[in-house]
Amino acid sequence: MALQSWGFCDLSIRNNYELDKIHLIEKLGFNTVALNTLVEEPSDEPKKKKKKGETREKKDFIPLPLDIPEDVAKSTKLNILQRVTIEFSDSSVAHKLNQSDNLKKYDIVAVIPKTLQAFQYACGSMDIDVITFEPESRIPFKVGRKLYLQAVERGIFFELMYSPAIRDSTSRKNIISTAHAYHAVGKSRNIIVASGAENHMQVRDVHDVINLGFILGLNSNQSVEVVRDNARRLILKAKGRRCGKHYMTVDTCNEDSNKISDS
Template sequence: MIKTSAFYDLCIQQSFFSQDNLEKSIKSLYQLGYRTIAVNQTIEDINIEQSKKKKKKGGSKENQDIVPVPYNLSAIQDVIKKLDIDNFHVFNRLTVIFANQDGLHKITKSSNFKKYHIFAVSPTTNQALLYTCSTLEADIFAYNPEIKFDLRLNRKLYTQLMERSYYFELLYSPAIEDSSQRKHLIHASHLYHSYGKSKNIIFSSGANRPALIRNPYDVINMGFLFGLSELQCKTAVSHCPSKVILNSVGRRLGKSVMFVEHVTSTMEVVEISSNDDEEEEIDTEEPKQKKTKT
């Protein structure tokens, strides 16, 4: 059974966990209040097309996996044991940025892809958006704030994504770094509000260094800039990310998840007292036969 606990940050870049400052990074995340994190790795369909061209030219005959090997979580687990930290969980996440669905089949059939816990997609074209809404099975609908949100998302597509257990992610570290990216994020978040009333929103950092991580309560206050209510801001760092992890288990293992727990049954013995006034007497005598005239 997968155990998680709030608060969550499901998008921390791989470069955040450098070998030199790994212990310091884990300690800072724990002190800020995060108990469940995900190490993110990103691939683009442009890199997939370039690898195809190299194979056609005969550059490498070996069957190279287009999906990178997941980040080794054993190093983080060793640091957690060293610091004697309880209730801290780490997952692997893969984010795919794509413009068409040609290379997605090879990604989903990759052996390395099956090793990731969370799968996020970031379509860059309207064709890719329609494919995501109708066919592609993923956990998170990601958005790259470096470019303006120009996809033709509407209320119908937003509802369709929610019905397919998608959660819409907003990264706050780009809003801290750059003013133009902050505008793009606010623009995208207000579109989510107009199309779906900001349902199924999660907050993640997307940080590549510890200086960009903020306290979960600061992130909750930041959510008011994105058009969310107080309850939605709180669930964006607690309840919704936990649903993402639970849905990811269902996506990888099957359509439904069932947890079995052993429960000891206790038999209750009811004693009937003989002195009870309300005790009913059972008549065991046979009914008398009626006399008939002869």
């Protein structure tokens, strides 16, 4: 019986990251990464009027996951997951997500709520795994205790990204401010820390990320949890969201043995 080992995780690597260098993340102590595809909020441009007899092609709101070349997958022992992060301002996004076939092809679903209404909807109703914010600007509303704990109760995680802090002092202030807000309203429960890296120069050694926890208002145990235990719980919760409630999956390896992975 072989159990899937997720180990230390960086669950936000930008999909423009140079894939031929992804093996370098393994050397920094990580075991699992998620390639993140960002879906920006669509503009409200009016639709063109359909001509009589014309069939309109159904366009998926969500793009397909990034294709990982076989030689890249073979060059590393990293578990490589696919993640999508969707910006939205109100609950009307639900219809587009329900109509998307591509959304089902991602391992992790994250959202960036742009308004308080969107944040309320994400915490209370959306079938998602992660709530995150772009640190280049401050969160445009107050994160309240009730909504935070509601999200935690539903198994949703809150993400902090550190690579923008390396690039920009304003982002650094915003990240620290957000982290301390999470501590104040929810004692930093269900936090994950990821890089959000665009290249290998923006990823830090796993021990450096753990040490970063002190600045983010985390105690020593929480600093390890945000890159290992919480990340593992998030991955398993995401599996449950896709597969429904179940206890294990069984994959046949060969005629003599079965591989069982926890879910």
